[in-house]
Amino acid sequence: MRYGYWLPVFGGWLRNVPDENMDSSWAYVSRLARRSEQIGYDITLIAELFLNDIKGIDAPALDAWSTAAALAAVTERLELMVAVRPTFHSPAILAKQAASIDQIANGRLALNVVSSWWSDEARRYGVQFDQHDDRYARTAEWLDVLDGAWHEPTFSYHGRYYTVDDLVLEPKPARSPRPTIYAGGESEAAKTLIARACDAYVMHGDPAERIALKIADMKQRREAVSAEPMTYGMAAYFIVRDTEAEAQREMERITNVSPGSPGYSNYQDWISNTKLEQQVSLEDYSVSNRGLRAGLVGTAEQVAERIIDLEKAGLNLLLLQCSPQFEEMERFAEQVMPLVEQERTAASRAT
Numbered sequence: 001m002r003y004g005y006w007l008p009v010f011g012g013w014l015r016n017v018p019d020e021n022m023d024s025s026w027a028y029v030s031r032l033a034r035r036s037e038q039i040g041y042d043i044t045l046i047a048e049l050f051l052n053d054i055k056g057i058d059a060p061a062l063d064a065w066s067t068a069a070a071l072a073a074v075t076e077r078l079e080l081m082v083a084v085r086p087t088f089h090s091p092a093i094l095a096k097q098a099a100s101i102d103q104i105a106n107g108r109l110a111l112n113v114v115s116s117w118w119s120d121e122a123r124r125y126g127v128q129f130d131q132h133d134d135r136y137a138r139t140a141e142w143l144d145v146l147d148g149a150w151h152e153p154t155f156s157y158h159g160r161y162y163t164v165d166d167l168v169l170e171p172k173p174a175r176s177p178r179p180t181i182y183a184g185g186e187s188e189a190a191k192t193l194i195a196r197a198c199d200a201y202v203m204h205g206d207p208a209e210r211i212a213l214k215i216a217d218m219k220q221r222r223e224a225v226s227a228e229p230m231t232y233g234m235a236a237y238f239i240v241r242d243t244e245a246e247a248q249r250e251m252e253r254i255t256n257v258s259p260g261s262p263g264y265s266n267y268q269d270w271i272s273n274t275k276l277e278q279q280v281s282l283e284d285y286s287v288s289n290r291g292l293r294a295g296l297v298g299t300a301e302q303v304a305e306r307i308i309d310l311e312k313a314g315l316n317l318l319l320l321q322c323s324p325q326f327e328e329m330e331r332f333a334e335q336v337m338p339l340v341e342q343e344r345t346a347a348s349r350a351t
Contacts, residue, residue, distance in 0.1 A: 001311045001340065004043035004081070004233070005036065005320045005329060006288070009062040010054040013237070013287050013321045014254050021324045024052075024060045026070065032326055033071050033078055039333040043079035045112060045319050046071075048088075051121045054288075065097060072105035081110040081182060086138055087127055088116070091145035092164050099150065099173045107175035112202065113183045115139050115190070136189040137161070143181070143197045150178050182233065195221035200231035202319065205294035208306070212313035219314075233317030234310070237291030240300050240331055247298045254323070255286040291321050303332075304339035311344075 006013070007029050012020035022028060033044060048064035051057040068082040080101075084094060102109035115135040116122060122129035130138055141159040148155040148167075155167045173179050183194045184202040194201055201218050203211065215232050222230050241247040286292070294310070296303045307318070322328035 001307060001315065002042040002317045003040060003320065003332075003337065004045060004079075004317055005041060005322075005325070006235075007033065007044045007046045007067070008325050009047055009064065009067065010049075010052050011060060012323055012325075013054060014323055015054055015286055016254065016256055017323070018055070022326065024062050026062070026067070028326075029062065029067065030071065030074055032329070033075050035326070036329060037075055037078040039330065040337050041078065041329070041333070043081055043110070043317070043319075044071075045081045046083060048083035048085060048114070049118065049121065050088075050125055051118070053118065053121075057120075057124075065101075068109070069101050069104065072101050072108065075105075075108075077108075079108050079110055079180075080105060081112050081180075083112040083114050085114050085116045086142035087122065087130065087135070088125070091142045091162055092149055092167055092169070095146045095149035096169055098146075098179060099169060099171060102173040102175055102179055103171055105174070107173070107179075109173065109175065110180040110182060113139060113143065113181060113198065115185070132187065133189050136185075136187075136193050140193050140197065143193075147178065147197075180231070182231075191218065191221060194218070195230075196225050198230075199228075200233060200317075202233040202235070202317075204290040205234060205236050205292065206290065207293065207295050208309040208313040208315075211310060211315055215314040231316045232314055233319055234294060234315055235289035235291050235319050235321070236294035236296050237287040237321045238294075238296035238303060238328070238332060238336075239322070240296075240298070240303055240328070240335060242299065244298045244302065251292065251297055255292070287321055296320075300335035300339055304336050304343060307336070307340050308343050308347075311340075 008022045009024055011024035012022050014020055046064045046068050049061060052059040052061040064082050068080050071080055098109060098111065119129045138161045141161045145157050145162050145164060148157060149169045150173055156165050157163065180200055181198045182200040182202050183198045185191060185194060195218060203214055211234060218230065239247045239250050241250060295306050
């Protein structure tokens with residue numbers, strides 16, 4: 001299992017807590033990133049939204065790509081998974097920017113390709129908002145241009161959405177054969193595209209038994225189109241406390257999102273513009289990407305046991321959220337990571 005986390009570019013993850021003591025500033029995220037790679041975290045996901053969907057659209061939100069470029073220069077080991085939405089970026093220009101950042105990072109850049117869901121954000125920023133399946137058709141072409149630009153000395157492409165002629169991109173990315181491309185989605189269009197064109201599948205939070213089914217389905221899709229295996233990741237929100245009762249009290253505190261809270265209208269926009277496999281409750285929406293459904297709530301021993309179950313289900317990567325982030329990530333690294341390693345070692349000796 002690799003341990004990753006969402007960089008707090010929005011100043012927190014709780015829609016019902018105005019101040020989580022984790023401001024959306026370069027000072028905070030750079031300190032967190034540098035510390036995280038010292039205590040065992042492998043990767044950070046840098047989300048891309050130009051408006052803040054957690055704290056409300058008037059709240060600050062850091063830009064993903066300028067933040068990633070800066071982090072590339074001040075970290076040494078941490079993989080930087082930067083979210084990118086094709087409707088907001090020309091593929092040829094983004095390919096150039098990404099290659100440059102990957103050079104700065106010595107091959108530590110990765111992409112999380114997201115087919116946009118927030119229609120109001122697109123309207124405010126003057127960007128075309130496609131309907132669901134059209135977004136994935138656009139993303140398919142976008143990925144074709146990206147891959148061609150990264151691999152070919154000269155590249156031309158004529159599609160429905162994008163056209164480039166005699167494109168030259170140098171230097172290429174440092175990572176070979178290319179920066180890892182992560183993507184998530186639960187619709188048929190999303191899973192078909194990801195199986196064909198991406199390297200890793202990232203899922204919303206769910207318990208191990210559901211994750212196992214999703215991984216089995218995606219493995220079958222992948223094997224039908226490629227011999228290259230995929231990586232499987234999942235979003236998860238964790239709460240680790242000394243007792244289960246303390247953990248449950250904390251979960252109750254953070255899950256009372258109600259109509260009128262800053263993120264509630266964005267919740268409605270998200271639901272109307274996505275195709276999810278499961279109905280999402282307001283409790284689910286209290287944190288991003290159904291993170292609480294992963295079940296990482298309880299004592300360190302309980303959380304470690306559930307991580308082992310997820311690993312047995314085929315999961316390779318956890319993308320964690322928590323609050324306040326600096327303190328809770330320290331707690332997780334100190335209390336949970338060693339227990340998972342001990343359990344894994346004991347299991348390997350038993351076999």
